[in-house]
Amino acid sequence: MHVVVPFAATDPKTRLASVLTSTERSTFARAMLADVLTAIVEADAEPTVVSTAPLDPAALSLEGRLLDAVSVAVDDRPLTEAVNARLPADHDEAATAVVMADLALATPEALERLFSHDTGVAIAPGRSGGTNAVVVSHPDFRVDYHGASYLDHCEIARDVDTHLETIDSFRLSTDIDEPEDLAEVLVHGADTDRAPACLREFGFALETRDGRVGVARLEESTRE
Numbered sequence: 001m002h003v004v005v006p007f008a009a010t011d012p013k014t015r016l017a018s019v020l021t022s023t024e025r026s027t028f029a030r031a032m033l034a035d036v037l038t039a040i041v042e043a044d045a046e047p048t049v050v051s052t053a054p055l056d057p058a059a060l061s062l063e064g065r066l067l068d069a070v071s072v073a074v075d076d077r078p079l080t081e082a083v084n085a086r087l088p089a090d091h092d093e094a095a096t097a098v099v100m101a102d103l104a105l106a107t108p109e110a111l112e113r114l115f116s117h118d119t120g121v122a123i124a125p126g127r128s129g130g131t132n133a134v135v136v137s138h139p140d141f142r143v144d145y146h147g148a149s150y151l152d153h154c155e156i157a158r159d160v161d162t163h164l165e166t167i168d169s170f171r172l173s174t175d176i177d178e179p180e181d182l183a184e185v186l187v188h189g190a191d192t193d194r195a196p197a198c199l200r201e202f203g204f205a206l207e208t209r210d211g212r213v214g215v216a217r218l219e220e221s222t223r224e
């Protein structure tokens with residue numbers, strides 16, 4: 001399956017600006033992108049990063065086989081427009097998936113389950129109402145991102161009279177937007193993933209509080 005991976009290459013992850021510098025946000029966004037691309041290729045799909053600015057895939061330190069499987073297209077249009085330009089335009093065109101670059105917990109197994117839905121529309125919603133990943137087969141369906149886009153997409157699917165399947169997946173529902181989401185990366189990220197390694201490098205560690213577990217950042221001088 002062909003997979004579009006939208007990527008805001010300039011000033012990414014602004015909602016993390018209270019805990020990460022601009023350079024750190026850029027490094028962390030690229031670490032998550034590398035993890036997402038790895039999971040997509042391991043799910044036997046072909047990713048194209050649709051980036052707002054030129055991006056050298058070699059700089060993502062993907063190993064050779066993965067690097068060969070990744071393409072990059074530069075498109076500075078707004079997210080919705082850039083994605084809609086790449087969705088199937090008629091019934092003969094193959095289904096296209098769109099997987100966000102901030103799904104740090106995505107695994108090949110979770111993606112394979114999503115990619116197996118190649119009729120109508122299948123959506124893996126985000127926990128806060130967004131559309132973290134979608135497979136579009138119906139040529140009249142178009143995306144409209146931002147806000148509670150999952151609900152908007154349910155309505156668009158009804159309008160174009162196509163079946164919408166909702167994918168219940170913890171790993172695909174976890175997009176990393178806000179500082180409290182960083183705990184999910186440290187709790188559930190695999191040892192080989194880049195995103196948790198990146199956060200640990202920055203000095204983040206889990207912090208158990210009375211309520212939900214959070215993250216704390218150690219001063220550089222106190223790190224091991």
Ligand SMILES: Nc1nc2c(ncn2[C@@H]2O[C@H](COP(=O)(O)OP(=O)(O)OP(=O)(O)O)[C@@H](O)[C@H]2O)c(=O)[nH]1
Binds near residue numbers: 012015016051100
């Ligand atoms: N191609 C493209 N990708 C985008 C654009 N805006 C966001 N993205 C990507 O779309 C996905 C979801 O993005 P958001 O979480 O809404 O935005 P973000 O820029 O990552 O983070 P914030 O600045 O905190 O909103 C991520 O993979 C982003 O890299 C855009 O204008 N164009």
Ligand SMILES: C[C@H](OP(=O)(O)O)C(=O)O
Binds near residue numbers: 126128145147150177
């Ligand atoms: C792109 C947007 O992402 P969020 O703002 O929910 O992270 C959405 O899913 O509609």
